[in-house]
Structure formats: structure tokens, C-alpha cells
Amino acid sequence: YCVEFRTESLSHHCALETRPYARWMQYLREGHTVCVACQPPAMSTDTQRCSGDGHNAQGDKILHWEAVGNSQCQGTWKKIRQLEHCSCPLVHSFIFT
Numbered sequence: 100y101c102v103e104f105r106t107e108s109l110s111h112h113c114a115l116e117t118r119p120y121a122r123w124m125q126y127l128r129e130g131h132t133v134c135v136a137c138q139p140p141a142m143s144t145d146t147q148r149c150s151g152d153g154h155n156a157q158g159d160k161i162l163h164w165e166a167v168g169n170s171q172c173q174g175t176w177k178k179i180r181q182l183e184h185c186s187c188p189l190v191h192s193f194i195f196t
Contacts, residue, residue, distance in 0.1 A: 101136045101185040102152050109174030124172045134187035141195040149195035153178035167196050
């Protein structure tokens with residue numbers, strides 16, 4: 100499954116990232132919608148959920164995220180909706196880890 104979130108805030112460290120494999124962090128913006136896929140091995144075999152997916156969160160709850168590979172690139176987002184069948188666009192798409 101996938102979860103759509105609206106980015107509420109992010110640290111300035113995201114824009115400073117220049118390593119080739121991590122340049123995607125430069126394109127994160129406040130107010131943008133991102134789509135995050137929950138797949139193994141991040142998915143718990145017991146619950147069939149990914150940690151941090153905001154399962155019980157209502158739309159007004161602020162949730163925290165952190166980029167893999169740069170712990171200083173972090174911020175907050177709000178859950179918009181969960182999609183059982185992923186249709187994430189190629190841009191602004193991520194995977195839970």
C-alpha cells in the first residue's frame with residue numbers, strides 16, 4: 100500500500116545535499132504532496148504495516164520524517180490518505196525503510 104502526505108516543514112539541510120545518490124533531497128518542498136510506498140522488508144510481518152505510516156493519524160496530526168542517508172534532512176508532514184493500490188507518480192515518490 101501507499102500513503103500520501105503533505106509536507107509541512109523541512110530542514111534547510113535537505114537543500115544543501117550534493118551527493119549524487121542523495122540529490123533528490125534538494126527537490127523536497129513545503130506544501131508538496133509526496134507518495135510513500137510500504138513494501139517488505141520495511142513492512143512488519145505481524146501487522147502488515149510500515150512504522151511511521153500514520154495508520155491511526157487524522158489529517159490534522161503532525162507526523163515526523165527523516166531522510167535515509169542524511170539524518171539532518173528531516174521535517175514534518177500530514178497524512179492525506181492511504182491507497183491500497185499504489186499509483187505513486189515517478190517524482191515525489193518514496194519508500195518506507
